[in-house]
Amino acid sequence: MVNSRGNQSRYWIEKSGHDVGRRFACIAAAITGDRSGAEDIVQQAAAIAIAKDQRFTGQEQFDAWMAGIVRHCALNARRKKIRRKTHSVDPTDLSGVANYENPENEKPAFSRQTGEICSLQRAFDDELKSALQSLSPEARTCLLLRTVENLSYKDISNLMSIPEGTAMNHVHRSKKRLRTILGEKNTQNKKEGGRDE
Amino acid sequence: MNSENNNDLNVLLDQFLDGQMESQQAVVFASQIQQDENLQAEQLLQVKIDASLKRLFQFDGTRALATHADVLDADVLDADAPDLDSPKVHQTQSNGESATVSPQITTDRGDRATFLKIVLAASLLLLASLIAVNYSVDRTVPVAVHFQQQPLRDIFQQTVDRGFDPYYLCDDLDRFAAVFEKRQAVRLTLAEMPPGRKMLGLSYPGGISRNTTAMLCRADGQSVMVFVDVPDNEGDVELLQSALTADPDQTPCGRLNVFQERKYGLVFYEVTPLEQPTMIELFKRLP
Numbered sequence: 443m444v445n446s447r448g449n450q451s452r453y454w455i456e457k458s459g460h461d462v463g464r465r466f467a468c469i470a471a472a473i474t475g476d477r478s479g480a481e482d483i484v485q486q487a488a489a490i491a492i493a494k495d496q497r498f499t500g501q502e503q504f505d506a507w508m509a510g511i512v513r514h515c516a517l518n519a520r521r522k523k524i525r526r527k528t529h530s531v532d533p534t535d536l537s538g539v540a541n542y543e544n545p546e547n548e549k550p551a552f553s554r555q556t557g558e559i560c561s562l563q564r565a566f567d568d569e570l571k572s573a574l575q576s577l578s579p580e581a582r583t584c585l586l587l588r589t590v591e592n593l594s595y596k597d598i599s600n601l602m603s604i605p606e607g608t609a610m611n612h613v614h615r616s617k618k619r620l621r622t623i624l625g626e627k628n629t630q631n632k633k634e635g636g637r638d639e
Numbered sequence: 640m641n642s643e644n645n646n647d648l649n650v651l652l653d654q655f656l657d658g659q660m661e662s663q664q665a666v667v668f669a670s671q672i673q674q675d676e677n678l679q680a681e682q683l684l685q686v687k688i689d690a691s692l693k694r695l696f697q698f699d700g701t702r703a704l705a706t707h708a709d710v711l712d713a714d715v716l717d718a719d720a721p722d723l724d725s726p727k728v729h730q731t732q733s734n735g736e737s738a739t740v741s742p743q744i745t746t747d748r749g750d751r752a753t754f755l756k757i758v759l760a761a762s763l764l765l766l767a768s769l770i771a772v773n774y775s776v777d778r779t780v781p782v783a784v785h786f787q788q789q790p791l792r793d794i795f796q797q798t799v800d801r802g803f804d805p806y807y808l809c810d811d812l813d814r815f816a817a818v819f820e821k822r823q824a825v826r827l828t829l830a831e832m833p834p835g836r837k838m839l840g841l842s843y844p845g846g847i848s849r850n851t852t853a854m855l856c857r858a859d860g861q862s863v864m865v866f867v868d869v870p871d872n873e874g875d876v877e878l879l880q881s882a883l884t885a886d887p888d889q890t891p892c893g894r895l896n897v898f899q900e901r902k903y904g905l906v907f908y909e910v911t912p913l914e915q916p917t918m919i920e921l922f923k924r925l926p
Contacts, residue, residue, distance in 0.1 A: 460699070467698040477696055570691045588657075589689050590696045614653045621649075621684050628684070 451491040454504040462505060465591050465601065466512045472583035473516035474523060475575055483519055487511040502600055509601040513583075520579070566624075573623040577616050580604070584612035648678060656685055786849050788874050792883040792895045794846045795864050795910040798855070803862050805840025805855045815841070816925050822852045823869055825903050826925035835859050836917060847879060847908070848872035858917040865918045866908040873906055880908075 463484065470487075471480035490511050498504040574582055583602060587593045588609075593601070598609040654660045655668050672678045809815045812828050818841060819827040829838060839855040846853065847868040854865045873879070880897045898909045898916035903924040909916040 464698045468696055471696050471698075477698070481698065566687065567691050567695055570688060571695065586692060586696050589692045613657070614650070617653055617656075617685060617688070618649050620688050621681060624688065625680075625684055 450497050451495050451504075454498055454501065455488055455491065455508075457501065458505075458508075461591075462501075465505075465587065465593065466509060468586050468591055469509055469512050469583050469601065470516040470519075472586040473513060473579040474520045475571075475579075475582065476523075479519060480516075483515045484512055487515045490515070506600050506603060510603065517579070569624055569627050570620065573620050573627075576623065577619065581612040581616045584609045585616040588613045648675075649681070652678060652681055652685070656682065656689075786845065788848075788878050789846060790881045790884065791846050791864075791866055791879050791897055791908055791910050792881070794844050794853075794866075795862075795895060796883060798842065798844060798853075798864065799862055803839070803855060806842040808840040809838075819852060819867065822850050823867060823905055825905055827867070827903070827905075828923050828925050830921045830923050832921065836921070847874070847906070854918070856918050858911065858913060861912050863909060863911040863913070863918055865922070866910070867905055867922075869904070870901065870906045 466484045466487065467477075467480045470483035471477040474480065474483070487508065491508055496507060498507065577585065580602065584598055584604075587598045587601065588595070595606045595609045595613075598604075598613075599606040602609060651660070651668055652672075655665055655672075660668060672682055807818070809818065816826040816828050819825055832838065835858065837857040839857065842853045842855055842864075843851070844853055845851055846866050850872065851866050851868045854867070856863045856865070876899075880899070883895060894912065896911055896914065898911070898919065900907045900909075900916070900919045902922075907919045907922065909919050911917065
């Protein structure tokens with residue numbers, strides 16, 4: 443199961459489909475708490491994996507090993523981000539968040555006069571992103587792998603190197619916590635006479 | 640609905656939404672949701688959260704893994720391949736979360752460490768160079784303190800202007816000898832003073848050299864100074880004996896005489912308003 447160059451890691455990476463790549467990106471985004479840069483983290487992890495060249499008995503074993511590297515790289519990126527005073531924001535993210543509830547809305551995310559973020563900053567996605575920060579990186583990863591990637595708890599357990607029960611617990615607790623936070627915010631918005639969710 | 644019931648319902652709702660509920664139980668729970676407004680709200684919120692999560696974190700996948708395998712060159716990367724088998728380091732992040740990481744993967748930290756090593760090495764090299772230069776300068780070119788000889792009459796006049804007070808009131812002849820031994824390498828003492836002569840003390844006003852030792856005295860009611868130094872320091876004798884810079888007629892001391900005498904391997908200059916040297920003869924050498 444070795445390719446012509448004899449590099450096992452490269453072989454398994456090449457063999458991995460798009461869905462595997464998506465999972466790794468999802469892990470990276472979950473740990474950093476932000477999707478921007480997640481794919482770069484996966485590529486960095488892949489570079490490390492190829493350089494390391496381990497031997498694997500199957501795709502599952504490789505995925506678990508690779509997921510570990512992605513986690514390490516993402517944690518490093520997260521630490522760097524925490525130390526950084528300012529952060530760049532993808533403008534497409536902002537426009538998407540600003541307009542998703544009302545596609546007809548042509549109001550920009552920022553006021554052209556003052557540069558201030560418009561009231562749509564309270565969009566649900568922003569609140570969800572903020573609420574996600576209250577979860578631990580591990581819990582966030584389990585939640586995203588389950589919700590976004592529809593992975594089974596067994597697969598999550600394999601990728602995260604944790605027991606299935608722990609993965610399930612993380613997902614359920616995270617969901618409940620998000621509902622609590624966002625439910626409270628929703629009630630608060632209604633009281634303030636703001637946007638009705 | 641109390642909190643315990645709430646928790647149970649939340650668990651059931653999670654199981655229901657997560658597809659973990661058996662089909663028969665799911666049907667029963669679905670009907671329960673229809674009758675409970677709170678559960679309906681919770682369900683709607685969860686659906687909304689799930690949709691938002693997918694929108695926010697759904698990746699294409701083509702860019703994440705598919706492309707780099709063609710781009711990356713393992714042979715190039717082999718050079719700085721991290722060792723993932725090495726002992727893991729348990730770190731606490733700045734937000735209090737803990738994480739186990741392999742130090743080799745922390746490429747940024749590695750770069751910084753390398754940079755610090757280079758800075759440290761450069762600093763040490765610079766320090767070593769400075770020490771070496773300083774050492775060689777010490778050995779080859781002794782640093783000389785600037786000194787300029789002055790006419791002894793001028794120094795006498797300046798001393799008188801300042802009150803003619805000695806720097807060191809030396810009453811002990813042993814200490815007197817020790818001072819000259821230290822500064823001129825010859826133990827000197829004073830013979831018994833004849834009437835009308837008095838040693839006031841020692842001073843170090845320069846004149847011949849930085850090491851010149853001067854004795855302030857009184858002779859026949861006049862202020863007299865004796866400068867003692869080694870002959871090698873004598874330098875410009877003409878300058879030393881040159882006339883007072885100021886007009887002698889306008890100075891309190893009036894006209895001054897400078898007498899020179901060599902003895903005991905030393906040179907003595909007596910600056911006095913008297914016509915004859917009166918103090919040099921009193922200097923004696925101790926064995």
